[in-house]
Amino acid sequence: MSTQQSRSAAKLMLAPAVFLLMAWMLVPLSMTLYFSFKKYLPLRGGDLGWVGFDNYTRFVSSSSFWPAIGTTFLIVGGVLVITVMLGILFALLLDQPFWGQGIVRIMFIAPFFVMPTVSGLVWKNMFMDPVNGFFAHLSKAFGSDPIQWLSQESILSLTIILSWQWLPFATLILLTAIQSLDSDQIEAAEMDGARLLGRFWFIIIPHLARAITIVILIQTIFLLAIFAEIFVTTAGAFGTKTLTYLIFQRVLESQNVGLGSAGGVYAIILANIIAIFLMRIVGKNLSD
Amino acid sequence: MARAISKKNKIINSLIAWTIGLIIFFPILWIIILSFKTEGDAIRSPIAVIFSNWTFENYFVVQDRSDYFKHFYNSVFIAFGSTFLGILIAVPASWSMAFVPSKRTRGILLWMLSTKMLPAVGVLYPIYILFIALGILDSRVGLVVVLMLMNLPIIVWMLYTYFREIPEEILEASRIDGAGLREEILFVLTPMALPGIASTVLLNIILAWNEAFWTLNLTAAKAAPLTAFIASYSSPEGLFYAKLSAASVMAIAPILIMGWFSQKQLVRGLTFGAVK
Numbered sequence: 001m002s003t004q005q006s007r008s009a010a011k012l013m014l015a016p017a018v019f020l021l022m023a024w025m026l027v028p029l030s031m032t033l034y035f036s037f038k039k040y041l042p043l044r045g046g047d048l049g050w051v052g053f054d055n056y057t058r059f060v061s062s063s064s065f066w067p068a069i070g071t072t073f074l075i076v077g078g079v080l081v082i083t084v085m086l087g088i089l090f091a092l093l094l095d096q097p098f099w100g101q102g103i104v105r106i107m108f109i110a111p112f113f114v115m116p117t118v119s120g121l122v123w124k125n126m127f128m129d130p131v132n133g134f135f136a137h138l139s140k141a142f143g144s145d146p147i148q149w150l151s152q153e154s155i156l157s158l159t160i161i162l163s164w165q166w167l168p169f170a171t172l173i174l175l176t177a178i179q180s181l182d183s184d185q186i187e188a189a190e191m192d193g194a195r196l197l198g199r200f201w202f203i204i205i206p207h208l209a210r211a212i213t214i215v216i217l218i219q220t221i222f223l224l225a226i227f228a229e230i231f232v233t234t235a236g237a238f239g240t241k242t243l244t245y246l247i248f249q250r251v252l253e254s255q256n257v258g259l260g261s262a263g264g265v266y267a268i269i270l271a272n273i274i275a276i277f278l279m280r281i282v283g284k285n286l287s288d
Numbered sequence: 289m290a291r292a293i294s295k296k297n298k299i300i301n302s303l304i305a306w307t308i309g310l311i312i313f314f315p316i317l318w319i320i321i322l323s324f325k326t327e328g329d330a331i332r333s334p335i336a337v338i339f340s341n342w343t344f345e346n347y348f349v350v351q352d353r354s355d356y357f358k359h360f361y362n363s364v365f366i367a368f369g370s371t372f373l374g375i376l377i378a379v380p381a382s383w384s385m386a387f388v389p390s391k392r393t394r395g396i397l398l399w400m401l402s403t404k405m406l407p408a409v410g411v412l413y414p415i416y417i418l419f420i421a422l423g424i425l426d427s428r429v430g431l432v433v434v435l436m437l438m439n440l441p442i443i444v445w446m447l448y449t450y451f452r453e454i455p456e457e458i459l460e461a462s463r464i465d466g467a468g469l470r471e472e473i474l475f476v477l478t479p480m481a482l483p484g485i486a487s488t489v490l491l492n493i494i495l496a497w498n499e500a501f502w503t504l505n506l507t508a509a510k511a512a513p514l515t516a517f518i519a520s521y522s523s524p525e526g527l528f529y530a531k532l533s534a535a536s537v538m539a540i541a542p543i544l545i546m547g548w549f550s551q552k553q554l555v556r557g558l559t560f561g562a563v564k
Contacts, residue, residue, distance in 0.1 A: 009469055010388035013380030017444060018396065020377065024437040025403045028411035028418070035413065090308065098301035106548050107313035113547035114316065115498040117518040118536045122319055124522075126529060132331040134318065141333070167312070173563050176555045214562050225407050228500035228515065232522040244409045251413045252505065264410035275405035279398050282562045 029268075036261035043255045055262035062259075064246055071155060072242040076223045078159040079166060080216055086163075087170030087215065088208065094171070095178050112168035116228035123161045124150060124233045154238035161229055166222075170215045177211035178204070210281070217278040224271060243267055316540075323347070323533035330529035346534035353531075354517070356538065363513035363539075365428050366503070367496040370435035371443075371489055377436075378443040379485070383477065385444075386451035387459065397448065401560060404441040408501045419506060426508045434506065435496045442495070443488055445560045446553075450484025451477075487553035490546055497543050514539040 036055055039048040059065060094105060111119065127134045128149035136146035149157045181204065189199050225244055234240045236249060247267060250260030310317075321337065322330045329340035350356050385393045415434065416425070424430030454477065462476045500515040507516050518539055521532045547554070555563055 006388055006469060007390075010384035010390075013384040014396070017377050017381035017400070017440060020437060021400055021403050021440060024440075025406065028414035029406070031414035031418075032411055093301070093305055093308070096297075096301045096305075098298055098305050100302070100306065104305045104309040105551070107309035109547065109551060109554075110313055110316055110544060112554075113494060113498070113544045114540050115515050115518065115543070116500040117504075117515045118540055119315075121518060121521055121532060122315055122536060125532065126318060126322065127315065132529070134334060137333045164312070164315070169558065172551065173555050173559060176563055211563055214559050218559065221405055225409065225501070227409070228504060228519070231504060232519050235522075244407065247409045248412065248505075251409075252416070257413050261413060264407075264412070267407045268410040271405050271407045271410075272402075275402055278405075279401060282401065282560050283394065283398050285562045 032261045032264050032268075035257050036265050038258045040258040040261075041256060051258065055258045056265070059250075059259055059262045059266065064241060067239065068241045068243050068246040071239060072224065072244075074155050075159055075162065075226075075240075075242060076220060078155075079162045079223055080219060082159070082163040083166045083170040083219065084212060084215060086167055087174050088205075088212075090167070090171045091174035091178050092204070094175050108171055109168045111164050112166075112172075114165065116165070116226075117232050119161060119165055120229040120232040123157075123164070128157055150234055151238050154234055154240045158229065158233065158240055161233070162223065162226065165229075166219055169219065173215050174208060174211055177208050181207050214278070214281060217274060217281070220274050221271060221278070224267070224274075243270075316544075319533040319536050322530055323537045325530050327527035327530045330533070331527065346530045347538070350531055350535045350538070354520075354535075356517070356535065359512055359514050359517035360538070362428055362507075362511055363497055363515075366431045366435060366511075366513050367493045369428070369432040370439065370496045371492040373432060373436045374440050374443045374492060375447075375485065375489060378440060378447055382444050382447035382451055383473070386448050386454075387456070397445065400441040400444055404438075408438075412505060415502075416505070425506060426510045426512075428511045431503060431506060431511060431513070434502050435499055438499070438502070439492050439495055442557055442560070443492055446488040446491065446557045447481075447484060449556060450488070451481060453484075454480050487550055488557070490550040491553050491557040494543050494547055494550065 037050055037052060039051045039054070040046070041048065090108065094101070094108065098104070114122075125133065130136050130146045130148045133146075133149075135149065139146040147153060185203060186199060189203055224242075226242065227244055227248065230236060230240055230242065230245050236245045241249070243263070244267065247260050247263040250256050250263055252260075323346055324342045324344065325337060325340055326343055326345070329337060332340065385397065419425040419430050422430075424433075458480070459472060459476060462472055467476065497513075498515065500519075503513050503515045504519060507513070518532075518535060521528060521535070524532070
């Protein structure tokens, strides 16, 4: 029941947020589009004119493009598999009654609040350093050679670091979803003689399907954009250059803005494809 | 779905949960321990580390050598500033969409969400040169603005889901009692919305505090917050484990404590209300 007056007041109240986000989106985006069609080298001659789709073809045909796509795919896929699978198990575990639930929950969630540069550097030095790291000491205690984590198993190392950071997010969301499951339903299934595994597959997993989808989509968007963890650990060396990192290097390190901008447009398109699926789910929730 | 279980099962559950919990928490526990050791002891084997002497020295060294509190202040300024500004802009917007919805509300909300999905690296150069042109590269104000814009969609969404839970009947009753728009917002809506606003603030301070793309790329010596300060340890000189540990503990402690208070809101905020 809104009057004419409150309607126009509402519009006025909405305006600043809409205007700011519009500017935040349109201004840089159109600049990126503009640069992507130019040969633009700020340190080596500046604006060297229009080149059409040249940057777009050069970005995908450069020797670092496919490796970067491969790395991105491995890291994002690896972290998704680990966090979702362990997340389901941990959520089921945390849902059981046990002593000290509050403290244990805090321990499970804590890694999410650690800033990316801290977790990157702590894992790199205190755990994965082949000489002084915790894992190296463990290997020596067992009489085996320490693993050169970040140089020889670089993608695995980053997958471990990122999984540690994102596991709490998956666990927390899946736990929230499990807790909304009706215990009558479980008990009924138990009485019908459903085994533990049967209960898991036919009741719990279908109930979690929506939450799992949301975890996957949101994590994918964040994981495609990871930057600091790579910046402080390998700086893109040892095959850890993701699409995001490759674009960063093109733009700021080698100052090839045209080429980097074309890469940026690819990244934006990729993120939007995933975003469409996410928005569909979130949007459905809105109309409920 | 917690149900009554036997005591034996509870013991087994407790053992498993505590073991996994300690493993997950271990990296944080370990840097807390290392931060109280000397540099020489910090690189020894784990057992030798635990039985070596304890010291507070690192915490003072970090402050003396690299002016830790300057970076801490930058983090506080940027995280609180961007959140405060974001709330200021988002409260009216969310209010209007929650209580005076129109045909376009759904579209606007989803569009706002879509701006959050824009990969930052895609607009890195434009923002970089705009910052140079405006003279706000390596300034706290510049980061406040960027982080506010980055998190504005989350703030609007969270507030929107909280506002929608306020029963409209109460607002209508106050209107019948003759409350104007201003009184309605000040005396009826605000008190009811405060818990929701508080948890939105909390989550956004956490997100802004830990943001590590723009803070790394848009700051140098002057405005660098803790994320960028810690990153300077990626090319260290000499032994640094104990100092890095102390600096890290100080950087994450405030947010760890805030985070524990906002567990529940975290889910709602980060899933845009899709999971509650």
